[in-house]
Amino acid sequence: MPRPPKFRRVEFIPDVNYFKPAGIPMRELEEVVLTIDELEAVRLKDLEGFDQEGCAEKMQVSRPTFQRVLGSAREKIAEALVTGKAIRVEGGKYRLAKRKFRCKSCDYTFELPFGTGRIGDITCPKCNKK
Numbered sequence: 001m002p003r004p005p006k007f008r009r010v011e012f013i014p015d016v017n018y019f020k021p022a023g024i025p026m027r028e029l030e031e032v033v034l035t036i037d038e039l040e041a042v043r044l045k046d047l048e049g050f051d052q053e054g055c056a057e058k059m060q061v062s063r064p065t066f067q068r069v070l071g072s073a074r075e076k077i078a079e080a081l082v083t084g085k086a087i088r089v090e091g092g093k094y095r096l097a098k099r100k101f102r103c104k105s106c107d108y109t110f111e112l113p114f115g116t117g118r119i120g121d122i123t124c125p126k127c128n129k130k
Helices: 036-047 051-057 063-083
Strands: 009-010 031-033 086-089 095-097 098-102 109-113
Touching: 009 036, 009 051, 031 063, 036 051, 036 095, 051 063, 063 086, 063 095
Parallel strands: 009 095, 031 086
Antiparallel strands: 098 109
16 A cells, blocks of 8 residues: 655645636637646746755655656646647645744744735734734
8 A cells, every 4th residue: 555645845826727728718628737736846946946956855855756746747738738738737735835924023923824925014913013
């Protein structure tokens, strides 16, 4: 019996989760499903430019696991581009990374998920100061 997959750490959830070829109605398209953790692997390696070891550390998985996730993602993206399929981004085994903050006013420490608010706009949940 195989070991259950480990949750992968993800810092980014996309606002747009569907991509399709122009000029083809959605009802006529086949889809490829790219998981959130696969998209994170592509983002870290191909967009952010981290090396494989750095990517694996950020996602908190082994290097071979990272390579499998990245290979699967690239294969799905290539299939969609070459054969004219749509890409849906959803699902996967992941957990959203959190950022830690400390309030300068009351010294309270709290966490927020990546992508929620900008520094300077964040309000302390204890004293309600920025």
